[in-house]
Amino acid sequence: MLDRKLIRKDPERVRAGIAAKGARFDLDGFLLLDERMRDLLQETEALKHRRNTVSQDISRLKKEGGDVSALLAEMKQTSARIKEIDAELKETEERMQQIELTVPNLPHRTVPPGTCAKDNPVVRESGPIPELPFQPLPHWEIGETLGVLDLDAGAMLSGRGFVVLRGDGARLSRALSALMLDIHRDQGYLEYAVPYLVGREAMVGTGQLPKMEEDMYLCEKDDLFLIPTAEVPLTNLYRGAILDGDLLPIRATALTPCFRREAGSYGQDTRGMIRVHQFDKVEMVRWTTPETSYDDLEVLLGDACAVLDALELPYRVIELCGADLSFSAAKCYDIETWSPGVGRWLEVSSCSNFEDFQARRGGIRFRRGAGARPEFVHTLNGSGLALPRVIATILEMNQTPTGKVRIPKALVPYLGGQEYLEA
């Protein structure tokens, strides 16, 4: 949610920011509603003031035995009028809130302009991509041959886009999760285990609702959503809270499955484990102050890259241009790792600063000291990392001509000393 005062005071800046994201918003209509709302507010508040004072008079006069019938009659009318105005006020306010929930966050001034993914500049590369001295296979072939990946079983159980990991594949996934969580714990993140089903309010708080409802799995009986990312339960942990400023930045991490309908993405990236409806991901969230949040974003990005460094996987960091930024983000870096089997860069992490956009929606604030006014925190999150694509690139980057797959050194202890995956 944007600051209503900002929309009021600097509509052109809002207009420009939304345009940079390639979104549309009837700003003028909103401003009209806002003006109407304030007119109504003033009228009803003046009437309420009158009612409050007259009510006192009535009480006093009654005690003195005076005649209050004229005042009662007047107040009856006044109250009726107040009721009318308040009804319209409520409706106006609700309409404004509905609109506000669909207005995207504004991009930070440093966000590169652009209209599509091609305009995302590469801002960092881990190093040269090692060339494999033979024709690399895609992970689904390696996985099926080793018996660690069973796509048919996934499709049979739940349909296309669901995968089954088997034996060392499942163990590799578990080992990766543990490694990632340990790395982030060392970086100062508190580990959580959170619900995978959340209420509407949580989804509105982080910005998935109302706009992205079609992409979410919903358990209708209980009106609970399957989380698309641990960002939702984690960020909402502090919904409505006023945090102690001295404790910022607060850091949290969690491993959860993520559920995404991926509506409308049929035909794209459908092979193997690249785009699936359910996948495990380790997520990091930071709550911080407005003045430090962009430093936090760089730290967060580094915290995510550290996982790829540990796994010895080549990667690059791209910065999303305006049009490619998600609804809630003000700035975002994607980390991509190289998949020699698919011949493409695969996104394994997205690190974003939401500034106070989510904090406004969820009412997450902090106080700089005793007696200071509460201010909205800035929230950030980043994947650290999404598992399936990491598993895919490990299989592909570490494949050998004999069909074995070398396990990255950092993972070996998590697999009981095992150094290779083999059939």
Next chain:
RNA sequence: GGAGAGGUGGCCGAGAGGCUGAAGGCAACCGCCUGCUAAGCGGUUGUAGGGGUAAAACUCUACCGAGGGUUCGAAUCCCUCCCUCUCCGCCA
């Protein structure tokens, strides 16, 4: 799922139609005093929104779990919902 109890400020806790933004206590902050520490004394301390201002000051309105209703007037009466606790049932 059934039965009961309850949700009031940072916390505890009174209030049972008007004099209550809310007693009392605790905590925090500021000042005084005490040669340390503790105690003591005085004062201050909620949130949101509107108006106002260069910014303040100031001012109005709302807020006692949420939403409706009754009334000139609701923390207080009525209805609905949510949450917490206790007991019973069911279940990994």
